[in-house]
Amino acid sequence: MIDTVLFDLDGTLIDSNRLIITVFKYVFETELPQFKLTHSDYVRFIGPTLSQSLVNYVSDEQEIQRLIQVYRKKNIELHDTFVKPFDGALQLLIELKKRGIQTGVVSSKMHFLVERGLKVTGLLPYIDIIIGMDDVVNHKPHPEPIHKALSLFDDFEDAIYVGDHPNDILAGKAAGIKTIGMNYSWNLEDLKATQADYYLDSLIQILEVI
8 A cells, every 4th residue: 555655846746847947048048158948958957956957068067066056046036936836736735644644755956945845835734754956865867865765754565756757757666666657747758758657637636546
């Protein structure tokens, strides 16, 4: 029986896709104007860590870190006015808590921003543990973030990971747990290719899987 549900954050529990694209556009237009990116290029930034995204355009690690700081400053400036929970997110989490099911968020963004996003959207009280990119050495699709999350629970029988990006499904599979892909993903074609255990149209349908 599934007694633990782990979620990705951006693009899964909270709708922050527009925020991510807006901030990346700001970074490229102000700091990397030599690159002319398409909308499809920006969509690919949804899911990976900032370093994983920027290394495709900048090879110098010091410059990557500088650009990450530019990104984070702009992200914090816009964050609270952009993010919102996906339909059914709050209802789902409330019901999971009623059923005694453990919950966690495993994200590729900084821990404090994960917590901030959950707080702004009203979801934080229903999340038991948080794993951000600064809580682990290896990032999705590596299984370490999921293993780290599960290690923080006193006990669990069966867990499932919910995500909107291929890296989420690959990480869940690598960690040896079931996976759910959300069909509202902006990376749906690539998400389907990872062959998650389930594909759902809305978060509330997770109750049917459980």
